[in-house]
Amino acid sequence: xxxxxxxxxxxxxxxxxxxxxxxxxxxxxxxxxxxxxxxxxxxxxxxxxxxxxxxxxxxxxxxxxxxxxxxxxxxxxxxxxxxxxxxxxxxxxx
Numbered sequence: 001x002x003x004x005x006x007x008x009x010x011x012x013x014x015x016x017x018x019x020x021x022x023x024x025x026x027x028x029x030x031x032x033x034x035x036x037x038x039x040x041x042x043x044x045x046x047x048x049x050x051x052x053x054x055x056x057x058x059x060x061x062x063x064x065x066x067x068x069x070x071x072x073x074x075x076x077x078x079x080x081x082x083x084x085x086x087x088x089x090x091x092x093x094x
Contacts (some may be wrong), residue, residue, distance in 0.1 A: 018046065018053040027056075028063075038062070 016023075021032045021039075028035060034053065040047045042062030044055040 009055075015056060017057060018055055020051065020053060024056070024059070026052050 015027075020029065021036050024035045024039070025032045030038075036045070038051070039054045039059055042059050044058035044062065046053045046055065
């Protein structure tokens with residue numbers, strides 16, 4: 001039996017526009033209670049009968065507000081990475 005793993009970017013084109021909290025928690029990798037709190041803050045919650053649906057487009061727009069810009073590694077860390085990649089392999093190969 002083989003398993004198929006897909007990245008979020010691979011599935012974005014055919015993702016549902018509305019998801020429930022459980023599906024949203026799986027998609028975004030956060031807890032159900034946290035996704036509901038964030039979705040309410042984003043104004044992305046739609047009540048349909050007893051169900052609450054989350055608009056993924058509004059939710060993602062809201063999440064973009066919290067994106068942090070990339071930053072360089074500190075020099076002491078970067079030097080260690082360079083040393084590790086420049087060190088020749090001393091193990092014996094048979």
